[in-house]
Amino acid sequence: MAKTLKRQKGDFETEAAMARLQQLAREQSDRFGPYADQARQTAAERLYQARGWTAPRLETAAHRVEDTVAPRVADLLSYAATRVEPRQAKRGGILARRGGRKVPRTVIFAGAAVAGAAALYGVVRLRQASQDARWQENLDQARDQVRETRDQLAAKAKSAKEKVAGTGTELKGDAEEAKDTAASGAKQAASDLNGRVTQ
Structure with missing residues (x-):
């Protein structure tokens, strides 16, 4: 019987503590509610301003990517496709062909180096x-x-x-x-x- 009374007393104290906490939460909510609304409104305004500032810059960046980066990527992918494409090679050699004759890689690399040097000199x-x-x-x-x-x-x-x-x-x-x-x-x-x- 004493245990039952003790348990009921503990439950009553818990309920009372919960009621006090709920009351305190309601008071704090009433107290800080206007601040929270003001902060929410300020945050919404700042977010709107940030979106208004960011949108034109993203548009400009998109046009720059479209005008400058996209053609380079397309050229690079086309070049990679031509490099990956299998060729009919005689005697198993991977060599560039010009007029039916083999051209060694060193000649190709030397030509590319000369062309690059000429371009650099021109610039x-x-x-x-x-x-x-x-x-x-x-x-x-x-x-x-x-x-x-x-x-x-x-x-x-x-x-x-x-x-x-x-x-x-x-x-x-x-x-x-x-x-x-x-x-x-x-x-x-x-x-x-x-x-x-x-x-």
Whole structure:
């Protein structure tokens, strides 16, 4: 009987603890519910923005893959298909044929190496030519600027020379006029002095 009472008491305490936990969970749910709704709404907005930002970039990437990578992969697969395709070989040799004659692999590899070197040389020469063209363009621009500056300086020097020549002519005329005035003044003073002396 005591065990039964003890078990019932334990069940009652468990139920009471569960009720307290449920009440606490309801209170916390009521308390944090608005925050959870706000966080859910913010997350939905951010997800929408991220999708809006990502979609055009994925579209651009798809076009780039379609335009650049896909043709290369297709060429590579076609090349692999031609390499894998079985050939009719005489005397069991795996050799390339040209006009019914055997061509050794070393010749093929040497030809490929020469072609690759020629292509590389062509790329380097094109790059050098473009750099030379840019240097020449910059040099031409610098020459034009120097020529314009020289012409401007020559025009300014000519203008200054003309001003100086005009000023010199004016000064010479003023000096002659002052000389004539001084000479006539001296003559007048001498005649006045002579007149006084004679009196």
